[in-house]
Amino acid sequence: xxxxxxxxxxxxxxxxxxxxxxxxxxxxxxxxxxxxxxxxxxxxxxxxxxxxxxxxxxxxxxxxxxxxxxxxxxxxxxxxxxxxxxxxxxxxxxxxxxxxxxxxxxxxxxxxxxxxxxxxxxxxxxxxxxxxxxxxxxxxxxxxxxxxxxxxxxxxxxxxxxxxxxxxxxxxxxxxxxxxxxxxxxxxxxxxxxxxxxxxxxxxxxxxxxxxxxxxxxxxxxxxxxxxxxxxxxxxx
Numbered sequence: 450x451x452x453x454x455x456x457x458x459x460x461x462x463x464x465x466x467x468x469x470x471x472x473x474x475x476x477x478x479x480x481x482x483x484x485x486x487x488x489x490x491x492x493x494x495x496x497x498x499x500x501x502x503x504x505x506x507x508x509x510x511x512x513x514x515x516x517x518x519x520x521x522x523x524x525x526x527x528x529x530x531x532x533x534x535x536x537x538x539x540x541x542x543x544x545x546x547x548x549x550x551x552x553x554x555x556x557x558x559x560x561x562x563x564x565x566x567x568x569x570x571x572x573x574x575x576x577x578x579x580x581x582x583x584x585x586x587x588x589x590x591x592x593x594x595x596x597x598x599x600x601x602x603x604x605x606x607x608x609x610x611x612x613x614x615x616x617x618x619x620x621x622x623x624x625x626x627x628x629x630x631x632x633x634x635x636x637x638x639x640x641x642x643x644x645x646x647x648x649x650x651x652x653x654x655x656x657x658x659x660x661x662x663x664x665x666x667x668x669x670x671x672x673x674x675x676x677x678x679x680x681x682x683x684x685x686x
Contacts, residue, residue, distance in 0.1 A: 450476045452501060453485035465489035474499040474519075481524070482508040498523070509535050521568070522546040526554065533560035543568040545595075550574055556587050566593040566604065 481504030
């Protein structure tokens with residue numbers, strides 16, 4: 450599938466200005482350039498174009514709010530200076546598996562003042578002597594290179610998770626579902642804790658469903674996850 454068509458499908462009838470995250474991995478650019486993206490994506494924060502046949506980012510539109518860009522497994526060899534102009538707030542850039550050979554291609558990223566994490570593994574540049582030291586020297590704003598800081602500490606999971614908080618899709622529906630589930634789990638949990646407290650006090654608790662058999666052991670109900678509203682009889686041991 451070509452990139453323009455894939456982007457159109459991912460829109461799902463939304464206005465481009467409403468899109469916060471866009472993933473078009475494994476589609477195909479017809480000429481090695483970014484296609485189908487426009488300046489209308491003013492709220493876009495996360496963009497993933499992994500393995501789409503890119504050779505250049507020169508046609509990337511202005512994306513003022515973009516903070517995470519994934520373009521691994523393409524054939525980009527340079528021209529990264531456009532990122533500072535088009536994506537000034539970029540904090541994470543994944544270029545792994547591209548054709549970056551020289552440190553000079555990376556040096557232009559100095560103008561990305563907010564860049565904190567850069568991935569270049571599986572690029573030829575990563576095989577150079579003193580590669581890590583050189584990149585950290587060229588890009589003093591960096592905290593992580595290929596997932597590790599200058600002391601070889603791995604990027605914390607909490608920071609990695611923060612990049613995935615915004616998920617594409619119509620807002621509202623998932624939140625309502627979560628609220629309903631929380632309400633159900635809360636009432637179920639209250640009944641369970643109440644029953645367990647009674648048993649700890651030496652009180653035998655038996656349970657009968659509204660339409661089920663009498664004298665069903667609550668202990669069995671708890672093990673099988675069948676606790677529901679109904680008649681509860683209690684008898685001192």
